[in-house]
Amino acid sequence: MYRPTSRHEWLFCGALLAQAIIILALELFIISEWQMWVHSNITQVTISYVVPINLAIFVFTCVYELILAIDAVHHKNNLLLFAVCVSNVCILAFSAMQPTAMIEISRRLPNERDAERQPLVDIDVDFWKRVGPAQIACPIVFGICSFIIWPCAYRLHKEYAWAIYRSIHGDLSIKTRFLAYEIYLVLIKLDFYFITVFVIQYDLIDVHFEGPEFALTLALLPASFLMMVLAVWFVRKEWKIAMIPVIICHAAIIAYLISRIVVLYDDGRRANTADKDMMLLFAFAALILMAFTLICAVICVFNFNHGLREVLDEKSYKRDTHFEALSGWTDRSYSPEHRLSLE
Incomplete structure (x- = not known):
């Protein structure tokens, strides 16, 4: 750890x-x-x-x-x-x-x-x-x-x-691709949190052990976690083919969240539930974040094979740390702009 x-x-x-x-x-x-x-x-x-x-x-x-x-x-x-x-x-x-x-x-x-x-x-x-x-x-x-x-x-x-x-190395094009990569990682990790909280509330309070919806909804938790882990791995390794099912899963979760929001706003039995406002809050947050995650995933795929993978390699971070130590950049109180000017 x-x-x-x-x-x-x-x-x-x-x-x-x-x-x-x-x-x-x-x-x-x-x-x-x-x-x-x-x-x-x-x-x-x-x-x-x-x-x-x-x-x-x-x-x-x-x-x-x-x-x-x-x-x-x-x-x-x-x-x-x-x-x-x-x-x-x-x-x-x-x-x-x-x-x-x-x-x-x-x-x-x-x-x-x-x-x-x-x-x-x-x-x-x-x-x-x-x-x-x-x-x-x-x-x-x-x-x-x-x-x-x-x-x-x-x-x-x-x-x-x-x-x-x-x-x-100060490459602006690599910086843009790296930013898209970072945004995708942040979004997919936040997605898992909001989806988890929504599923717990919706499944235990609204569905309340009624089959088969209870089991199917609960299965979203391990599926979402597995998707998050695989997505992080695939985008880091820049595997285009592997990212296709991940993108499909993003779209499927969006469709599921929309369906649950419609159900909660409907006049049916599922709409008459306690903590409905909190469920809708987490559902909308998960939906918005997942929509941006889907867009960002597509952008990351287009950025594959353009030099970002070498930057994400763990050895590059180790070389960077080693270079800082050899160069005497041990005082981290300087801002990046100040250090750049000193070069």
């Missing part, structure tokens, strides 16, 4: 690691309190699985952001660095809305009854009083982490811009 090397890389990844650990601890506390508060008959209402699913999404987001951060510093991907920063701000906004929703749930559920007039929760327990501090702490943690990683991402951007410039 790759380990950060510079101080800013350690700070960037360390902040996200600390965030993931703290959020995991807070969410485990909240879900444990939830399980002790509700009764077994809570399964008669949709909220019984909406709350745990939303809590799981927070944990998955933190872990996935950490993985993307390590991947970004390993491959010196500037766009992925800032994508992680923007994602963290988005999850900060989402977490800031959760306390209000949890307050509403803690007020409404004690008044709910099942078919036998039995309460769904322990009415003697003030649920919000127990989980409120942990719920409020979540956006605070996301805010502190965002405050740390943005300056680090800026500093790493300056370092990586210089490393990339040296590896492409």
Whole structure:
């Protein structure tokens, strides 16, 4: 596993690691309190699985952001660095809305009854009083982490811009192709996140174990992961024939997302579901990103066999690092423009 090397890389990844650990601890506390508060008959209402699913999404987001951060510093991907920063701000906004929703749930559920007039929760327990501090702490943690990683991402951007410039030898045409390659990698990794979150919400909340749609929808998760891994490998090796089924898969996912959006906007049974707004949000985000991914994949295929593969070779990065060490470029505080002027 790759380990950060510079101080800013350690700070960037360390902040996200600390965030993931703290959020995991807070969410485990909240879900444990939830399980002790509700009764077994809570399964008669949709909220019984909406709350745990939303809590799981927070944990998955933190872990996935950490993985993307390590991947970004390993491959010196500037766009992925800032994508992680923007994602963290988005999850900060989402977490800031959760306390209000949890307050509403803690007020409404004690008044709910099942078919036998039995309460769904322990009415003697003030649920919000127990989980409120942990719920409020979540956006605070996301805010502190965002405050740390943005300056680090800026500093790493300056370092990586210089490393990339040296590896492409200042060739503007190669730089354009490399940018398209980086954009494609960022998009396909973000696609997997939004598709995963949408499938989890749609499959567990709306479809809710109804076959065969439940199994078919769930199969999208390993299929999307496999497609992401193969796409990254194929575009790096510049295999045109192998990229054709990848592009077809991009188009198929676009068609699937459009069909689910139509279903959710329809008047049918699938449209009457809890957390519908969140499903549509993630579905639209996945659809837009996947459309740009499809376009970018086609552009990358046209860029094959034009000198980019040599730049992407791991040995070229090693030669670049070795050259910097021999040339005395060990002070990374200089900007790429300053170093270029010194040449």
